[in-house]
Amino acid sequence: MARSLDRSRALQIRAEQLIPGGVNSPVRAFRSVGGTPPFLVRGLGAHVWDADGNRYIDYVGSWGPLILGHSPPEVIEAIVQAARNGTSFGASTPTEADLAELVIEAFPAIEKVRFVSSGTEATMSAIRLARAHTQRKFIVKFEGCYHGHSDALLVKAGSGVATLGIPGSAGVPEEFVEFTLALPYNDRNAVEAAFAKFRGQIACVIVEPVVGNMGCVPPRPGYLEALREITAREGALLIFDEVMTGFRVAFGGASELYHIKPDLTTLGKIIGGGLPVGAYGGPAKIMDLVAPLGPVYQAGTLSGNPLAMAAGIATLCQLKANRKQFYKQLDDMAGKLVAGITAAAKEAGVAMTANRVGSMFTFFFTDKQVTDWESAATCDTAKFGRFHGAMLDAGVWLPPSQFEAAFLSIAHTQGDIDDTIAAAREALALL
Numbered sequence: 001m002a003r004s005l006d007r008s009r010a011l012q013i014r015a016e017q018l019i020p021g022g023v024n025s026p027v028r029a030f031r032s033v034g035g036t037p038p039f040l041v042r043g044l045g046a047h048v049w050d051a052d053g054n055r056y057i058d059y060v061g062s063w064g065p066l067i068l069g070h071s072p073p074e075v076i077e078a079i080v081q082a083a084r085n086g087t088s089f090g091a092s093t094p095t096e097a098d099l100a101e102l103v104i105e106a107f108p109a110i111e112k113v114r115f116v117s118s119g120t121e122a123t124m125s126a127i128r129l130a131r132a133h134t135q136r137k138f139i140v141k142f143e144g145c146y147h148g149h150s151d152a153l154l155v156k157a158g159s160g161v162a163t164l165g166i167p168g169s170a171g172v173p174e175e176f177v178e179f180t181l182a183l184p185y186n187d188r189n190a191v192e193a194a195f196a197k198f199r200g201q202i203a204c205v206i207v208e209p210v211v212g213n214m215g216c217v218p219p220r221p222g223y224l225e226a227l228r229e230i231t232a233r234e235g236a237l238l239i240f241d242e243v244m245t246g247f248r249v250a251f252g253g254a255s256e257l258y259h260i261k262p263d264l265t266t267l268g269k270i271i272g273g274g275l276p277v278g279a280y281g282g283p284a285k286i287m288d289l290v291a292p293l294g295p296v297y298q299a300g301t302l303s304g305n306p307l308a309m310a311a312g313i314a315t316l317c318q319l320k321a322n323r324k325q326f327y328k329q330l331d332d333m334a335g336k337l338v339a340g341i342t343a344a345a346k347e348a349g350v351a352m353t354a355n356r357v358g359s360m361f362t363f364f365f366t367d368k369q370v371t372d373w374e375s376a377a378t379c380d381t382a383k384f385g386r387f388h389g390a391m392l393d394a395g396v397w398l399p400p401s402q403f404e405a406a407f408l409s410i411a412h413t414q415g416d417i418d419d420t421i422a423a424a425r426e427a428l429a430l431l
């Protein structure tokens with residue numbers, strides 16, 4: 001039965017008069033799936049509630065940060081305690097080094113780390129640093145990967161850009177992206193060819209080691225190793241954008257899972273425990289090029305914000321305390337969920353390909369294997385939209401885009417998984 005969304009509808013109408021599209025980030029507008037975006041007012045554990053009182057099992061988790069679920073008591077307590085001492089100083093505070101220590105311990109490739117306020121800032125700053133270090137101009141990114149909305153990286157990007165079918169962005173002059181090479185993901189030969197064509201000119205290769213922003217797309221066996229080998233051979237830096245995968249696919253992110261040591265790593269989402277944090281890090285000899293030690297400028301009033309540091313520390317301490325069991329449980333539960341929905345699609349005769357790495361996953365409405373943007377783009381997005389709407393009606397909150405990954409948290413129970421599979425069975429039967 002369809003839910004009442006009267007309050008959300010009224011809130012959307014008001015917001016649209018004040019905020020472009022009524023949203024502060026485009027995918028939230030539900031443009032590609034249709035329907036009224038429910039306005040959320042509360043989250044607890046694996047569940048969220050909208051302004052009309054409808055409850056949903058949440059598989060967005062704030063787009064990844066909420067690996068512990070909503071409002072975990074330890075994190076909330078840490079935020080409240082920090083807030084009592086002041087919310088921002090624009091000066092150094094002791095907890096910045098505490099979070100830095102946790103990050104450095106988890107990522108052996110990082111000797112020094114700089115905190116910023118978003119993933120966009122992290123990737124933009126890492127690119128600047130790579131260019132300064134190598135004294136080269138070109139950068140390589142991959143089609144369907146999304147590294148935030150800075151000018152140089154908005155080329156053939158995933159996430160909202162792919163969702164809305166925007167090829168790049170108005171307002172970005174061609175000249176600003178003339179040094180950005182966008183290549184197909186999972187294709188070693190394309191990278192070799194680019195390095196052959198632009199020999200000695202490519203500063204870095206930036207990659208989501210497991211893509212989350214065209215939906216979840218894992219690397220082919222040997223692909224990340226190839227990127228490592230080629231960049232090392234050619235004197236370019238390899239940047240792993242682990243904003244989504246860091247502390248998600250393993251405690252030490254994709255670098256740990258695939259045993260690769262990138263030169264620079266960007267982080268976000270989980271390290272902020274639900275508050276706005278990004279980070280970039282790498283060897284001291286490269287990081288020390290950043291001001292005030294070196295000539296690469298990057299700054300921010302809210303960088304290293306004490307509330308965000310507190311939330312991040314509380315979250316990472318939870319993950320670290322029981323990491324083996326924690327990631328195994330996430331993997332098992334996500335495996336059951338994906339297997340159940342895949343079986344339901346088969347029963348219903350719906351062409352669907354599920355991709356999963358640990359607790360990030362996507363149900364692609366296509367009969368093709370999804371390994372890159374070309375294959376992701378074969379999806380029947382209209383069918384996905386109908387599935388998404390039916391799941392919402394049944395109380396399941398999935399990302400409102402075919403080209404975004406879903407996330408499971410440690411708060412999801414077997415009951416949540418069973419209810420989600422049952423909802424999917426009904427939704428798929430209706431397609």
Ligand code: HOZ
Nearest residue numbers: 025027028063159160213
């Ligand atoms: N582009 C974000 C996920 N990849 C969505 C951010 C948001 O709407 O909060």
